[in-house]
Amino acid sequence: MSLSIKEVVNAQIMPQAMAARRRDLSMIAIFTPEIGSAFTDDTTRYVIVSSAQDVANLFGTKSEAHKAALSLFSVRPTPKRALISRWAKAKQEIPATANALKGSTISAGINAFKAVTDGAMMLNVGGKDVLLSGLNFSTAIDFSDISGVLQKALPENSNLSVIWDATGHRAIIQAQSAGAYPATKLGYVADPNTGTYVGNMLKLQDGQASIVIGKSAVTVEQELPSEALHKLQNVYQDWYGVYFADAITDEQLDDMHTWIAAADMKVGAYTALRDELLDWNNDNILKKQCDKSSGRLMVEYNKTGDDHAAVSLLGISLSTNWNAQNSAKTVKFKQQTAVRSDDRITLSDAEKCRRLGVNFYTDYDGVSMIAEGVMLGGVFIDETVGIDAFLDACQKQAFTTLQANPTKIPQTDKGQAMLIGALTVIGNEFVRNGFLAGGLWRGNDIGELTYGDRLDEGFYFYSDSYDLQSLADRESRKAMPIMCAIKLAGAIHSVDLLIQFNR
Structure with missing residues (x-):
């Protein structure tokens, strides 16, 4: 047996963190x-x-x-x-619902069912297996007749009905009395190992059907x-x-x-x-x-x-x-x-x-x-929604930068530059989509940006040096606050046209 190449080169794939998903502002x-x-x-x-x-x-x-x-x-x-x-808005009376077994859409045609004269399946009712056998579909004209054959095969006094759902093209076995009754609680059908198994054709077996648990009537205040x-x-x-x-x-x-x-x-x-x-x-x-x-x-x-x-x-x-x-x-x-x-x-x-x-x-x-x-x-x-979108994007970008780094973002000016660099991506994105644009800054002074300066990029992120951070914040592993100035592109809603002419 030869030695593993891992003895020389040990290659591993580092785990990739998932990025935080932005909020869906269209919902x-x-x-x-x-x-x-x-x-x-x-x-x-x-x-x-x-x-x-x-x-x-x-x-x-x-x-x-x-x-x-x-x-x-x-x-x-x-x-x-x-x-x-x-x-x-007002008190709601929610009616009781019945126990049911709802099949999925039947794909087999009626002729496939008519070929079955000795159909059988095991139905779980109230925790007990009930054999439905001797299912003869040869005289069926449509799928409602299939439901009729199943209905006749159910035991007397079972308090169950077989319904053909024409819209969903499926069979539904349902308790006749609505409510949370254990005696009519239904399970999936299974192969009884006798006759021709039809549970798969009716789409009533596990993986095909849905079990509905009956509930008593309730009131919503x-x-x-x-x-x-x-x-x-x-x-x-x-x-x-x-x-x-x-x-x-x-x-x-x-x-x-x-x-x-x-x-x-x-x-x-x-x-x-x-x-x-x-x-x-x-x-x-x-x-x-x-x-x-x-x-x-x-x-x-x-x-x-x-x-x-x-x-x-x-x-x-x-x-x-x-x-x-x-x-x-x-x-x-x-x-x-x-x-x-x-x-x-x-x-x-x-x-x-x-x-x-x-x-x-x-x-x-x-x-x-x-x-x-x-x-x-x-x-x-558009300003309210746009600012919300910008805020959410910046928040998720900063979180992803911290969380997705395989090691850490250091609590230094270099680490702060990494955060600001990640946020700059968002600033550029909102310039590209037209929400931000360059212009004169008429807000409070931020870092090197003062009132009246030209904000060419449309945004500006600034942070003080960690040399100015308090010991308490450093021991709490807090970042220095990042301040952001953005210039909204706005939109033209009206215009004055001044026309001059001469003769």
Whole structure:
């Protein structure tokens, strides 16, 4: 036996750390009080959907959740996915569900079943094996007849039914009485080693079928919007936009906005349908929210019957791909394909909206567009979302630099330069996508950057030397604070044309 080459050259692959994933700022959570087929228990808080059709399948085509989803998924570029989240606006009575064994889609044709005259399979009912034998499918015309043969083979008083699901093209064995009854708890079918085994054809065996455990009726207590938001955040954090697909009271709007303003990077949207919401007085709920100056709530005024116009505005606002070149955009001028343009908005209405920071969708000389692309209070939507994206990218980049280094980032000026070098990648990325640009710095002095200096790169990261660090911070292994100056590229929303002429 020869000696191993490892005695001379010992080659090893070093483990590669995973980079921290950035937050998905395009993910919108639509809250609905509707139960549909998604919230049939008291624990499910959300479902993820990728189209309005997904929502229709869960809640029906006439549901408010589906109407909101139609408005959301109509925007271009279309969101890849969204959340539909539970909101118990009123006390919800969730009915009991039955024990069931649900097969997957049957691939065999009816003729394959008609060839079986001595079918058999072992079904586990209440922890006991029940033999279903003598299954003769030769006279079956369609798959409902197959279910009928299975039904006749079940023992009398078994309290079980065999249902043919035409939509899913599958067989379902289900308890006739809903509730958590151990006697009708079902398991997978198995080969009884007699007759012709049909469990695999019916897709009812392990690996093909799904076991549903029956549950008793439960009650979900009424929730405030903030409670629904809090409960979703506890179980799932990768979402950014908030919209309630139901009429909410002024108190509920205030409750929602208060939670969003205090949360870690969230924005919300609200459709204003009443004329009095544009009044500049302290009794107006929008005036009260405007005075909070959170820059986190976008409102769209609509008088055309589009109750969910604001979720379309939210979708447009959050559809930016920050990794792409020249992808940063302003929300003003954009079109809402699922919202009717309102040519009845007067100049007086427009001025009221602008004063509060309320958006509206109307036409300018026949061209439909959103105006003004602002959060309630007047902060531009693209600035709020862009700064959130920049902050999240910097945070994840710094974390990945620390965590992914196979050794360490030293607590020295050289180590600090490594961190700043990693953050510079993010700065360049946001210059490339058009959110940042060079210009004059008119902020406080940072490092060598002073008021009036030219910030050519559009960003500047600075840190003091570790020679100035306190002993307590050094012993705690803290880095020196990194300060960042960024110059927003902004967007042109209006222009004056001065024309001179001569004869």
